[in-house]
Every structure is written in structure tokens, then in C-alpha cells.
Amino acid sequence: MKIQLALDRMTIDEAIEIARKVEEHIDWVEVGTSLIKEFGMESVRLMKEAFPGKTIVADMKTMDNAVYEFEMCYKAGADVATVMGTAPDVSIEACLQVAAKMKKLVMIDLLNTKDERKVGLAQLDEALLCVHVSKDEQESGQAKRLLDLPESLLQNEQVRIAVAGGLTFETLRGLEARPSVAIIGSAITKATDPIKAAAQLKKYASGKEE
Template sequence: MIQLALDRMNMEEAIAMARTVESSIDWIEVGTSLIKEYGVNSIKEMSAHFPNKKIVADMKTIDNAAYEMDLCFKNGADMATVMGGAPDITIQACLEKASEYKGQIMIDLLNVSDSRLERLQMYKQAIFCEHVSKDSQENANQSLLNVRSHAGSMRAAAGGITLSSIPAMIANRLDVMIIGSAITKAKDPADAARRFKEAMNMEKDVSSV
């Protein structure tokens, strides 16, 4: 699946971008920057405009879990993110709230050690997301290389994914590719999204043979 990451734009631009690539993407991420700038109304607006898409609220919760998850799910999110470095009690509270609203939780593994990841695998109902930060991409020229296995869990990846990344992502049996700038900053976003979808389908077909 393709999760479209919408960040560093205004709400009108975000809605228009999602509409432009709608036919080629599966999930829509209301990025952290949108939530910080426009509040949880950004989640509500995206949910209202795209009722047939899964809406991911990239809250990056690290504390105050019950309150923040209530805000997300009451405003139309189907999924919300929590940082893997958060206390276990915080992650558990996120999962409990998600269950209450029949939603899902994605655990962001940014800066999470292998030993911490091993402990996190008790949360088998969560989606685990390997993540290379924007700062690392821009200032350290770091790309997504280390996709670790997460037993019994859906897996996602975010951070600098390009068309050339797709074969490796599929080979690693990732369930969700989170793609932002490679689509949103493309000269023709609709064409870029279509190419990603076609590449994913092609690689998936090859890997299943």
C-alpha cells in the first residue's frame, strides 16, 4: 500500500494534492506539520474530503496518550502514530484507545534500538514503521537501509523512498510504503504516484512467482 505523506503545505494545498493522486494511493497521512499548524481540524477536514481512504494522523505521540488519541479518533483518524521510544504505558494507552474507536496504531521506530524493538514486538496489533528523519535525509544524506523484521506485525517504511527503492522494499515484504516528497514535489504528482503504484504492483507480482 502507498501512504501519501502530506507535510509543509497549507490545508488547501494538502487537500488538492490528495485529490490529484487519489486513484493511485491507499492511505492519506495528515502530517505532523499540518497537525501542528492547523490543529486536529486538519484531521477532520481530510477525513471529510476523503471518506473512502484510511486517514493516518501522524501525531508522533510520546506522552499524554489517552488525550491525544481521543483528539485523533474523534476527529476522523483511522490510525495514529506513537513514538517507539515512548514509555510502554503510553504505547499501551494508545492501543487501548485505538481499540475503543476501532482504529489502529502505528509505532514509529525513529531512533529505536534493536533491543527496544525486541520489547516492542509484544504489541503485535500495531504497525511498525522504520523511519529515516527529514533532518537525517537533508543534513546527513541518510537513506532507508536498515529494515528490520517485526514478528507478527504489519511493517511500514518512511524516509526518502524513491522509485528505485521499491524492489528492496518489496523484497523486505513491507506492507506500507510512506511516500511524501517523491510524489508531492514531483513535476507531475499524479504521474509520479501512478508510477509508484505500477512499480509496486510489478515487483509484487514478480516476488510472488
């Protein structure tokens, strides 16, 4: 299991600073949607410059204009970029084609995606599916279960799954299945001791603590 540090609602300098503190205990660094919207591709470029040995995720949440947006992300230094599961098939296919050409990865965000659609998207071997409880759902108290997937996908070890949305050490341990990627934001960035929090998560992710 990889630990992906989600960085949102802060400046680029603040994002780099917190990532440096916990660098030893994380695998992927996510340039969050809010960072990209506020600071553009500079946020991706600077993050890759700061952490050349880390997998950098550009959380674009692309819905359209897929080739342009994905090429832009990858050229800026992203190793992974995100597209919405509710995007048109042609857009998702374009993302996968760009990723294949540039030897990068695609993460498909399943926010507000119907189960039938999730099953269809799981057939895409090249993609990583992200089960996502939105920030608005979390803050309004309307959050659904974290691993909101059809049982057939939960039991399929061939399906690569990332989980995002208010994950903590306790909720991660309580998931019905171990995801390939655990996307952690405030449980690290807002922790009293971010290094200790990240270390605990990484220890569990590596299978050294159950």
C-alpha cells in the same frame, strides 16, 4: 503493499489538492506532523471530509498524554495515529487500548529506537511498526539505510512494517523486504507529474511491476 501519501510543509488546501490529483493511486492519506502542529485537528477533520473512503493517518508522534491525544485524533476522523517507539510502555499501551476501544489502528514510529526495543515492540500484534529516516537526517546527508531493522524482524512475515523517509520508486524496489505500507512524500508531491509518479508506485505496490 499500501501506498501512504505523506503531506507536510504545506497548507490544508494544498494538501487536499495534491491528494485529489493522485487519489486513484493511493491507499492511505497522512496528515503530517507539520500540518497538525500548524493547523491542529482541523487538518485531520478536513482531510477525512475530503476523503471519507480513504484511511486517514494522523502523524501525531505522541510521546505522552496518550489517551487524550489518541482520542482527539480518532474523534477528528483519523483511522490511524502514530506514537513514538521511545515513548514509555504505559503510553504505548494506552494508545493500543484507545485504538481497540474505537476500532482504529496504531502505528509505532521507530525513529531513534534501539534494536532491542524494536524487537520488543514487534511482539505487539495490534501495532504497525514504522521504520523512519528523519527529515533532518535526510537533509543533512546522515540518513541510515531505509529498512533499519534487526534481521530477525525482516525475516518475520508476521511483523507488519511501514517504511518512511525519502522513499522513491527506485529505493522502494531496492528494499530487502516488501513493507506492508510504503510512506511516500516528495517523490509524489514534488514530482513534475505527481499522477504519473503515484501511478508507477501503485503499480509496483500491487505487484504488477517488478
